[in-house]
Amino acid sequence: MNLFQFKESIHLRMFKIIGTCLVLITLTHLTNGQVTLSESKAAKDKAVRHILSKREFNHGWDGGHTIRVVTGLQLAEDGWYKDNTTILESASVRQRDAEILSVFAKDPNLLKTAPEVISEWVNSIISTCQDPAKFHGVNLIDILKKKLDTIPSGATRHAAQTVAVSLALCNAGVQVPNSAIVKINNDMKPNKGLCNFCIEGSSLTILAMQCIKAQQPDNKLINGINTRQIAYLKGKQNDDGGFGTTVATTLAIEAANVVGTQTLPINVAKALAWVMKDQDKEGGFGSLLTTALAAPMFIGRSILDVKNVKCKKEPPTLSPPSGKMNIKLVIEDAIYAQRSIESRIEASSGANLLKVLKDESDKHPKSFMFTTKNGLIETVNLVEPEPKNGWSWQTLKEIGSKKEVTTQSLENIKPKNNDKYILRFGKSL
Template identity: 25%
Template sequence: MLYLPLVVGFSLVAFGYTQDLELQHSRADPSSTTDSSNNATTNVDYESSMQRALAWLITQRDLHYGWHNDTPKVLMALQLVQLEDSASILPTQLEILLSTKQMEVETVILLWRHREVPITPPKLAIFALAFNALCQDPRQFHGHDLIGTLQHHELVQDLDFGYATLAACSAKAHVRKKEIRRLLEIANAAKSHNIDTVSVTIIALKCIVKDHRHRNLQHSIRRPCISLARQQLTDGSFGNVYNTAIAMQALNDIQDINTYWNRTAAILYIESKQDPDGAFTDPGLTAEVLLAMSSKGLGAVRNLDCGRQDPDIDNHLMEFGVTKMAEPNVYYNDSDPRNITVSYTLWMGTNITENHTVLITALRNTSFYSIMQMAAEMNPHFEFESSEWPNGHYVHTLGGHKEEPMGYHYWLLYRLPEMPDPHAPPGNKLVAPVGVDDLLIEDGDHYLFWYKKL
């Protein structure tokens, strides 16, 4: 269950409204120095289609500095284009801040109303990607883990799965091997899927191979990329403007496949579809085109320099702080000062015939379900199965031991102030008050799943 106080939403609205008034006042004052964006708009040379598209996007901004349903996608495009092009046509930092606050308000409202109007995974993924592009961690959004929420869904649609995995990878969250296998299966059956699905899947795989643990998958991307490239039509497109834009992002930076597709022809096709005012139909599609025509697209979000140390830069495990302890089944990672380390223990049987423990480091407020996924990847003893209900996941099997209601054997989850001791088992008053989805880790916590007879 989500516990986001209404005051968060109201405070964000109030902040945006106050700044909005201040900015409008400064623009009305001829002596003001904050009118740089307007002055730039009147002087800039609009020869390029990108400049005209940017100028049009800015005119579509509403009074609250958002773009309605397209706010996250537009903000992400503006941020990535800004990083490579310092043209004064782009919004000022204050304007970007106001738009970011508006996106936060929209996100709070979506989360608050998720019971009556469920958030679709692709939409939540775009919000998460946008926060990443703006150097805000989507795993710590006012105490809520947007990436964890995405990963909790059993996504049937391959396109939804691709977007969710891309968002998780871009946030440097844990991507499980079975999820990578599914991406590879989609990519290797490119002709059986829509172009947008294959493109997003390739972008997600390109993100994953940037992690030192998965760089051996680099060769697995080439064949799907060639298959996608060969679907380019004689007019330079991949069917329509959207498919062409997303395919261009997938094929960028892939070496030695230029003989299979023509990027220049794709750009000429897109430019031929631009409206006289600079738009590509609507703000969302215009933002997608900007991402495609710049050197940075959705796949560039993971590599943004937000002043945080990236442990994946170095190939040598010991050089970036990930260490396997001498004790069996114990790991930790101290490369990020925002991380905290918690212990996760499994006990089997009322008499505790089996005892397994891992130490896992993750960001504060990561959901315990995400911790379980990490542990399962580290150690087969922690592999689990669960059922998905409207209020979250119900874990019924751990380490091959399934609950037996007829024999009154159940898995109980405890949240403890210290490492569990088999000689002094915890009482039922320490059973976790919420499920694995809503249980957020805190520094100094210890977690125990105990298979016992009630």
């Protein structure tokens, strides 16, 4: 071995050692159930890249998976496809439509097509801002309603079909019949012992009830159904953080995100870490469908969000009325919910940040509330600081790609039009 080869060998060893250390540090981090927002987003981005790398020459995905993959991409990217603005994405959506319509060639009345499959079609169509009641001349909503009446009672697997159909109808803005809710109440009763797919079924039921509850707030059966599913799920998390499979764990996380961890007391961070350890170096989670299901979960989204996807071209930013300014406000929870919510506030020109926040809280007291201490944010939406963990609220200003922590009193901060402020809960930056 000459001197050059010796040096090259030493460098390779050093790289291997450094790489091994980084892997060990990452595994230790995940094993302890510590997942940051940036890590969660990185896992989502990696999953999306993996999904896109598997696209076929027809711009769809092998095995008839285009329908569910498009839904996953729309949720994960908040509008991967937008109003035919890009050729490749538009081609994938057309391929999805073709795959749905091809079923009619074999089964014109959809007598042999399972109701949960049609539910997946409806959710996917909604996610691309199309009307499932006017899908290439076919009213899929009417078909789904008729399918609902054909689902038998008396078994959990049939109840899961009813849940899937009810959720799709609710996502479409259609009133879910009380008969369907009664059927779910009677049949969706997971066993305490071995129960195949009960974790998945209970999690989806919680998501469905969240949607239906917004439609029918006075329906007393909904709370009873939710209580039963939550009671089952909360004791099913394993010591390692998972719920047995990646699919089951993903759905359990989504259920907890929707109702909150106070209602469904599971360790979401530990569950996230468990799922992330299953991601391979290409970004996948085994099957393409599992990857498409997991990707949106990493940014706090679920099938409930199909109706909120931004797949329309956003109109140009409008100038605020005279004497007004537009402020972007982000509430970011890096600990509990592991997600951020952005909104636009119209405020009086020249108002300080405290005045802007107070006015917004007065307009929407149930969705935005805060307290201050010594001129700084202390609590937001009842989430209090936890000094023993080093968790507190901070105010940041986003300038370009940078975020700067502001230590001034809110009264001394004078926002300008289109400024962006972030109220962040987590460890101090």
